Amino acid sequence: MAPTAVNGTGNGTSREHEVLHRAGGTQRSGAAAPEAATAPAGGSAPSSQHPVDLQRAREAIRLALPEPGSKFSQDDEFCVVAQPDGTWGEYRFHDYDRIFGVPGLYEKIFYDVLGCDSPRFMVGLLSEALAAAGEQASALRVLDLGAGNGIMAEELAAVGVEHSVGVDILTEARDAALRDRPGLYADYQVADLTRLSAAQRETLAGHELNALTVVAALGFGDIPPAAFRTAYDLVAPGGWVVLTIKDAFLDATDTSGFGGMIGESIRSGALEVVRRERFQHRLATDSSPLLYEGIVARKRGQLAG
Structure with missing residues (x-):
């Protein structure tokens, strides 16, 4: 199954879904190909307004999650994120040092897509x-x-x-x-x-x-x-x-x-x-x-x- 990326945020902003023809070779051995990652109903971003540059960064990020049938332990969850050069990079959810290095990525993964509140x-x-x-x-x-x-x-x-x-x-x-x-x-x-x-x-x-x-x-x-x-x-x-x-x-x-x-x-x-x-x-x-x-x-x- 071809992965699907997500643009926009899950806090009322419109989304554009694009089918991606490849995941840049980042798929794990034995892991299913990522598919659509959408924000769950009821999920919300932090309540106070973010600086405009952070909000824009969140909206610009494209990422994909493993397909819903793929089960990972919470300590081993990951996503793939579109890189500036057009490739896809894998980010394990507990690799906080790498995630924090990308403005808006933490919020995109955990708040906009996975509905952390x-x-x-x-x-x-x-x-x-x-x-x-x-x-x-x-x-x-x-x-x-x-x-x-x-x-x-x-x-x-x-x-x-x-x-x-x-x-x-x-x-x-x-x-x-x-x-x-x-x-x-x-x-x-x-x-x-x-x-x-x-x-x-x-x-x-x-x-x-x-x-x-x-x-x-x-x-x-x-x-x-x-x-x-x-x-x-x-x-x-x-x-x-x-x-x-x-x-x-x-x-x-x-x-x-x-x-x-x-x-x-x-x-x-x-x-x-x-x-x-x-x-x-x-x-x-x-x-x-x-x-x-x-x-x-x-x-x-x-x-x-």
Whole structure:
């Protein structure tokens, strides 16, 4: 089957579908040829308006997904993207350094085509929890762990958060955030939280953080439990913790380390859950839903383990 590319975005912009006669030799051995990639109903882009150049970049990108009958694990999903020279290049979804290097590609894949809505959804849960507690978003000083190119900070700013600090292990992520969403972060640290230097720890502590957001970033080796623990320890007692995690990582059979750490912390009361909802994070490349747990909690003690 010849692959089909997608132009435009899934947020109401018109689409043009073109049949491509080749995929530039990027098809994986044993993988089905890509076919039409279309944005699912109900998918949305981040709520606040993007700079015009980023929006135009998203609309100009042409990509193709494997045909729906091809099943890949979430850690092995990929797409092919049209290159300037007319060839097609393969991008594995967890190759964030390469994806962030192309303006608009992250948004195109995960928001326009696969309907990711996690940042907006989780900020909505946080806003409801703040209102119930009689607290203002403007009082939050947020550590955004796994900050990427700033989509979460954009959503936080939209509801009144005035101080966000980004942390990501990738220099490419910080470069993309400064390129695509300048001015959203009071600070952006490129750091490995499993080996945080004394200077970096002092810098982060100086922000007097009282909230932690980790959205669409836990598991799959992207952020290990030790890094999450370090970030959690930087948040003041009573602070807010906002996280999403694939439901399988909280299962009793989980071997990632998150099931025991988060599950036991909730049971002990160290993490006081305020809101918890199971929701659709996005679609997989075969159009099946990827379900995550969304948790908004207060820090009442040290994490288990």
